[in-house]
Amino acid sequence: MPRKAHPWGAPPWTVDFCPAPRALPDHVDFAIVGGGLSGLSAAAWLRRLAPGRSVLVLESASLGEGASGRTGGMALAETAAGNLPGLGDVLAGYKKILRALRIDSRLTLPGVWELSRSGPAKKHSPICWSDSGDLKIVRRVPGGTVNPGKVLAGLARAAENAGAQIVEHAEVRALDFSNPVRLRVRCNRRGRIHRKEIRTEQVLLATNAFSLELSGLRAAAEPKLTFALATAPLSAAQLKALGLSSRRPFYTVDLPYLWGRLLESNGVIFGAGLVPPYVGTPSRFPFHSNSIKNRTHDLRRYDVRKGEAAARLRWLESRVRHLHPALENVRITQRWGGPILFTEKMLPIFRWFISKDHPRSKRVMILAGYNGHGVALSVYLGKWAAQALLARRPLPHWR
Ligand SMILES: Cc1cc2nc3c(=O)[nH]c(=O)nc-3n(C[C@H](O)[C@H](O)[C@H](O)COP(=O)(O)OP(=O)(O)OC[C@H]3O[C@@H](n4cnc5c(N)ncnc54)[C@H](O)[C@@H]3O)c2cc1C
Numbered sequence: 001m002p003r004k005a006h007p008w009g010a011p012p013w014t015v016d017f018c019p020a021p022r023a024l025p026d027h028v029d030f031a032i033v034g035g036g037l038s039g040l041s042a043a044a045w046l047r048r049l050a051p052g053r054s055v056l057v058l059e060s061a062s063l064g065e066g067a068s069g070r071t072g073g074m075a076l077a078e079t080a081a082g083n084l085p086g087l088g089d090v091l092a093g094y095k096k097i098l099r100a101l102r103i104d105s106r107l108t109l110p111g112v113w114e115l116s117r118s119g120p121a122k123k124h125s126p127i128c129w130s131d132s133g134d135l136k137i138v139r140r141v142p143g144g145t146v147n148p149g150k151v152l153a154g155l156a157r158a159a160e161n162a163g164a165q166i167v168e169h170a171e172v173r174a175l176d177f178s179n180p181v182r183l184r185v186r187c188n189r190r191g192r193i194h195r196k197e198i199r200t201e202q203v204l205l206a207t208n209a210f211s212l213e214l215s216g217l218r219a220a221a222e223p224k225l226t227f228a229l230a231t232a233p234l235s236a237a238q239l240k241a242l243g244l245s246s247r248r249p250f251y252t253v254d255l256p257y258l259w260g261r262l263l264e265s266n267g268v269i270f271g272a273g274l275v276p277p278y279v280g281t282p283s284r285f286p287f288h289s290n291s292i293k294n295r296t297h298d299l300r301r302y303d304v305r306k307g308e309a310a311a312r313l314r315w316l317e318s319r320v321r322h323l324h325p326a327l328e329n330v331r332i333t334q335r336w337g338g339p340i341l342f343t344e345k346m347l348p349i350f351r352w353f354i355s356k357d358h359p360r361s362k363r364v365m366i367l368a369g370y371n372g373h374g375v376a377l378s379v380y381l382g383k384w385a386a387q388a389l390l391a392r393r394p395l396p397h398w399r
Helices: 037-049 090-100 148-161 236-242 307-323 375-389
Strands: 027-033 055-058 074-076 112-116 128-130 134-141 143-145 165-167 170-176 181-189 192-205 221-231 250-252 259-262 268-275 291-293 332-343 349-352 364-368
Touching (some): 037 055, 037 148, 037 375, 074 090, 074 375, 148 375, 192 375, 221 307, 268 307, 307 332, 349 375, 364 375
Parallel strands (some): 027 055, 112 250, 192 364
Antiparallel strands (some): 074 143, 170 181, 170 291
16 A cells, blocks of 8 residues: 655655564663654663663654654754853764764765855855845855764664664653653554553653643744755756855855755755744743643644645745756755754753652653754764763753
8 A cells, every 4th residue: 555645745865764563661761752863862872871771762653754854964063052061062973973873874074055145255155046135155164964864764773773672653642750750652553552651760852843741842942844845866067057066065044044955866955944934932941740741743734735834845946946047947856844843042952851849850851952953963962861861971051
């Protein structure tokens, strides 16, 4: 039977990994909720650092159906809020992690172009495009690209080979702050639903823009859907005319935002646009109650073939076709969307869960909210989360 098309479309890579089928356990030392780059990196490192402790990754959909499989795959330095106290060198750490876990990531770090319509352009800017003004290169910053499908599959493989259990289609519906913590899980095995309670000593919530009731981030963060498209392979002459022969990815530093990168096939990905539209970042950090139920999946109401989401993709496509004559008649091979979580001051959320009755509890940790800047950072902080869960490294204070 043909697979039903995903309402958010499909990116140009696949996640070549299928977890080994195993029954859900009753109790684990560490439960990780969310099988994206953050959760899988943490799982792999927990087992590497503490091989005797049990680790379970619960993913409500398939691996990669969140931001991690739908990302642009630009590996960037620092965070969306810039460098932060104690952060360290994200790109160097990322490279080291990929090497240690033997992941064939296709990482290249030739630098990233920053483009602007108004800033002082480089004297001989290879890029000269038309997009609400003349877009030219203003700066080169550290960074590059990976193949996100390979990184996700590589992390999942590393986690499973190290002894972590990964379960897809297992949604955590509620979390009770008892001792041990109790997770109520709803599993969907080929259409057959069953529910299970799992007890765990500690939890990492790596659920990003989803399950905001569960992570307690409903009032503190804004989930959005963002968009990308990929072109058919371009010729060397077309890439030269576009100023992309160096294969460096790029993003604009002014608005309207546009980012992009080359694929190994010589197709180009361009990305921009948000639904619902951006209206600033949230600024409230409330305390939470003791038993949290997961209620909504707001972004899942969007379909890239219809309504607002389709309109944003048409807007992006029209911009791409008007950037340069070499793109006017280019064939678009993929169109897709994926979630982003915006936070106060663009700061990543990396802290213990604070509840009214357990303000100092170190049972539930949250790692989320990279503001569209999480390809390298999620993997880097995933390792840090594992160290913090094992009490080998303190969490940063980025609030
Ligand atoms: C189109 C797009 C382009 C991007 N481009 C770039 C880029 O070029 N460079 C860059 O640095 N960043 C980029 N980003 C951001 C980057 O992809 C993300 O920051 C990163 O992938 C986040 O990883 P994550 O593991 O935290 O979240 P996710 O990958 O979203 O993983 C969260 C997972 O949790 C699961 N989940 C949620 N709730 C539950 C539950 N209750 N129970 C079980 N599982 C649950 C979800 O199904 C999901 O798989 C982009 C994002 C998008 C959408």
